[in-house]
Amino acid sequence: MTLHPLRARDALEIAFVNNMPDQALAATRAQFERLVRAGAEGREIRWRCYTLPGLERSETARRYLARDHEGIEALYRRGADALIVSGSEPRAARLDHEPYWPQLQTLADWARTHTFSTLWSCLAAHAATLHLAGIERRRMAKKVSGVYSFRRLGEDWTGERTGGAMLTPHSRYNALDAEALARHGFKIAAWSPDVGVDMFWREEPSLFVFLQGHPEYEAETLLKEYRRDALRYLSGERVDYPDQPENYFSAETSQRLRQLRSRVLERTERHAEQALAETLSPEKCARPWADDAARLYRAWIRNVSDRIEALRHSA
Numbered sequence: 001m002t003l004h005p006l007r008a009r010d011a012l013e014i015a016f017v018n019n020m021p022d023q024a025l026a027a028t029r030a031q032f033e034r035l036v037r038a039g040a041e042g043r044e045i046r047w048r049c050y051t052l053p054g055l056e057r058s059e060t061a062r063r064y065l066a067r068d069h070e071g072i073e074a075l076y077r078r079g080a081d082a083l084i085v086s087g088s089e090p091r092a093a094r095l096d097h098e099p100y101w102p103q104l105q106t107l108a109d110w111a112r113t114h115t116f117s118t119l120w121s122c123l124a125a126h127a128a129t130l131h132l133a134g135i136e137r138r139r140m141a142k143k144v145s146g147v148y149s150f151r152r153l154g155e156d157w158t159g160e161r162t163g164g165a166m167l168t169p170h171s172r173y174n175a176l177d178a179e180a181l182a183r184h185g186f187k188i189a190a191w192s193p194d195v196g197v198d199m200f201w202r203e204e205p206s207l208f209v210f211l212q213g214h215p216e217y218e219a220e221t222l223l224k225e226y227r228r229d230a231l232r233y234l235s236g237e238r239v240d241y242p243d244q245p246e247n248y249f250s251a252e253t254s255q256r257l258r259q260l261r262s263r264v265l266e267r268t269e270r271h272a273e274q275a276l277a278e279t280l281s282p283e284k285c286a287r288p289w290a291d292d293a294a295r296l297y298r299a300w301i302r303n304v305s306d307r308i309e310a311l312r313h314s315a
Contacts, residue, residue, distance in 0.1 A: 002130065008308070010311075011044035011045060011046040011047055012040070012042075012043055012044065012045050012046065012081050012082065012301065012304065012305065012308075013046050013048070013078075013079065013080045013081045014036055014045055014046065014047050014048070014080065014081065014083075014084070015048055015049075015050060015080035015082070015083045015084070015115075016029065016032055016047065016048070016049045016050065016081050016083075016084045016086070017049075017050045017051065017052060017072065017075070017083065017084070017085045017086065017107065018031070018049055018050070018051055018065075018069060018086050019051070019052055019055060019085070019086050019087065019088035019100070019123075019124065020086050020087070020088060020089075021088070021089045022057060022058050022060070022061035025061060025064060025065070025228060026064065026223075027218070028048055028086055028216070029068070030085055031216040031217065031218060031221075032084055032086070032216050033047055033269070034216075034254055035215070035216055035293060035294065035297040036084075036297060037295030037302045038297065038298075039294065039296075039298040039299075039300065040290045040301055041298060041301070041302075043301065043305060048070065048073065048075075048078070048080070049068060049069040049070070050069055050070050050072050050075045051065050051069045051070075051071065052072050052074065052100045052103045052104065052107070053072070053100070053103055054098075054099040054100035054102075054103055055069070055088065055099070055100055055124075056091075056099075066230070070276075071227060072103065072107065076110060076114075079114060080114075080279070081115065081116050081304055081308060082115055082116055082117050082118065082119075082120065082300075082301075082304045083111050083115045083117075083118040083119070083146055084118070084119045085104075085107065085111075085118065085120050085121065085124040085128070086121050086122075086124060087117070087121050087122030087123035087124050087125075088100075088123050088124070089123075090123060093147075093270060095123075095126060095127045095137070096128075096130065100252065101127070103297070104127050104128070104131070105131050107277075108127075108128045108131050108132065108283075111178060111204075111206055111208075112204040112206050112226075113204075113205065113206065114206075116207065116284075116303075116304045116307040116308060117206055117207040117208070117209065117216075117292060117300065117303060117304050117307070118206055118207075118208050118209070118210045118211045119211065119300060119302065120208065120209070120211065121211050121214070121216075122171075122172060122211065122212060122213075122214065123172075124175075125210035125211055125212055126174060126176065128208070128210065129176060129181070129186075129314055132202075132204070132208075133184040133185075133186070134184075135176060135177070135180050135181065135184060137172060137174040137175060137176055138174060138175055138176075138177065139174055140172075140173055140174060140175055141256055142193060142243060143171070143172070143173050143242070143243065144170045144171070144172050144173075144175070144195045144246050145170065145171050145172075145222065145225070145226070145242075145244075145245045145246065145249050146169070146222070146244075146245040146246030147167055147168070147169050147222070147245070147247045147248050147288065147289060148167070148168060148169075148170055148192050148195050148198075148213075148247065149165045149166070149167055149192065150165065150166050150167075150168060150190040150191060150192045150198040150199075151164075151165055151190065151191055151192065152164050152165070152166060152190055153188050153189060153190065153191060157187070157189060157201045157207060157209065157303065158189070158296070158299035158300075158303070166190055166198075166289075166292040166295075166296075167288055167289040167292050168190070168198050168199075168211075168213035168214070168215050168289055168292065168293075169213060169214045169215070169217045169221070169222055169245075169248075169289060170195060170212065170213040170214065171214060171222065171225055171245075171272070172200070172212060174196075174245065175196050175212070175277050176200075176212065177195075177196075178191060178196060178197050181197065181200055184280065185202055185203045186200045186201065186210075186298055187201050187202065188200050195199065196212075197212055198211070198212055198213050199211050199212070199213070199296075205273050207303060207307070208308040209300065215293035215296055215297075217287075217289075219285040219286055219287040220285045222248055222285075223245075223248075223249075223280060223283060223285055224243075226242055226244060226245055226280075227276065227280055228277055229242035231273065231276070233264075234272050234276075236262070238295065241261055241264060241265060244257055248285070249283060249285075250283060250284075253279060253280070253282075253283045256279045257279055257280075260272070260276060260279060263275075
């Protein structure tokens, strides 16, 4: 493993590559940073943010990135102990047709031997798996959106008890096949018979951890996504009215949303945007996956620290 000199760094150097759409840049950064710092358990963390070229940005987003993020070449010069790569909103039908595809390939190759561990989130997990193993994601019959229970399997990198359940929010149109992953040496760490794989991993030799879900989500993130998609339908930006996130809204809100959807599709609702706002505004969303998310990030940072210590002792 070709790593930058360890020991000039007393703090854990955690790099975050933020590929999110403009409106989610700041929120996503904050979500991941919160989990990382909480998971450090007293260890000193140096958190730095980077961005890939090739993503179209508004002028406001470019100013934000210039102030709070560095270009990816700065990461390659500086190095990092661990890396998190966020997902992005897809622009092309195929991942290898995305404008940032060559840069993401370079990042994956660099991370294999220049980090102790890298965590790939959602679309980034799909892209890295395609690059590393040629496994194509498949389009689902409908969007996987909601909070789901996953079974912890025996091949778990965390070293914690397996066989239990964990909750994770998901929000995706695509999926990776568990059998295809297993054939290419990936280990499935969490799985559900309803929505498939949640977390999987492989030694590259860096520990690569792949998440199809979003343990970093805030309590209201799925609500905001649902509202965004419903408004896109009402404005003619999408052709289908979105399904509600599963296992998420209260029974009362869920019923009111079903009734509103029926009225919208039957074209009997004259003030759909106002009705949507009035239905969603009283909803008090919970975050029942918070403990599982915190446990995941504690295990990940502990794993990175253990790998650093092992390398120090072997030097």
